[in-house]
Amino acid sequence: MILANLYNKVLGFFRQTEKEAEESSKDTARNRLRVVLMQDRTNLTPELMERMRKELVELLSKYVEMDKEALELNLEQDGDQVALMLSIPVIRAKDEEEIKAALEADKKEEEEEISDDDTEEENNTYKSADNEEEEEEKHEDKNSTEEIDESKK
């Protein structure tokens, strides 16, 4: 019995190490495939992602001081949906005056460019969409808490 146990343990040890080595290459394959499939499905090339990253850095820099190089923008799959995951290492939030200054500088630039009626309209639609989503979420929360209450009863 003891011998058999020992034998299994030794064998198991070797199997484990083998498996780990296998998994590393398997994991690279899986991760590479995920990225490529995201690109295929969304049509977002690495070039476009990089452009998006840069524009996001520019936009967010108005509000927070961050590690620009460490900003990560990835496409991730969650079930049927593709999500854009953004991870920003924030060094510190900017104070009000800094934000104001950045926004004003931005306004000036915009005015210098073309008329910005369209962009304002777009902003508005985005806002209303956001609000709707938030409201929906609240509803869902209420529903779920209600359900819990009922189950307690």
Next chain:
Amino acid sequence: MSGRVIVITSGKGGVGKTTTNANIGTALAKAGKKVVMIDTDLGLRNLDLLLGLENRIVYTIVDVVEERCKLKQALVKDKKNPNLCLLAAAQTRDKTAVTEEQLKDICEKLKKDFDFILVDCPAGIEQGFQNAVAGASEAIVVTTPEMSAVRDADRIIGLLEAKEEIKSYKLLINRVRPNLIKSNDMMSVDDVVEILSADLIGIIPEDTGIITSTNKGEPIVNDEKSLAGKAYNNVARRIIGEDVPFLNLEEPQGVMAKIKKFFSGLKGGEK
């Protein structure tokens, strides 16, 4: 410089065209040749994955044809070897996005700057195949020792023979399993060569290392220990014109086999 344009084709899918392309291309570049690989599998590109270049593609062959960029801009340099480039296929278009004439034209232009232009052909015998073959003057037909693959290879050889531009074609037998051949459960290399009556340029053994090398996006010719890698290196040397004997695949490779061999060698010495 006037480069050689070689199309790598098979008829049947899944026999290892793209793997062969990636490995021969890498091996030729390692031998100091300037190599460009063209993926003509529009809509189903994979050569970029095998080379680990999938994140570096900015422009594709369709961008070149539709004049959104210059030909040179679309060539993706390999990570390790500056002699090696890839002209990627577009993933979002179909086979009609590039014509035979356009591919011919691209090959002609590339001939000036490269020693070898390797064209990765899509499976099948439709327009994709016709396009890939259009600019080539040589062909490598990839097959495996299986009935369906050999039958499709025969069909491809027939089509190649009818093409005036193709001056020569060679056979590459992939995924050979010496153990199965030994037990008469697989057609031997000789069987396949005899059936297809074609010149042989390579015999590649089945190698699990191919799976891990594909996972990592690194062609197996970079792995000095791999038998398949050696076999692919030999193919490249034969393409350059060297006379390289075929590997003896029957030689036992396992650790136990090596120990056995070592002891049998000792016995021999005692006599």
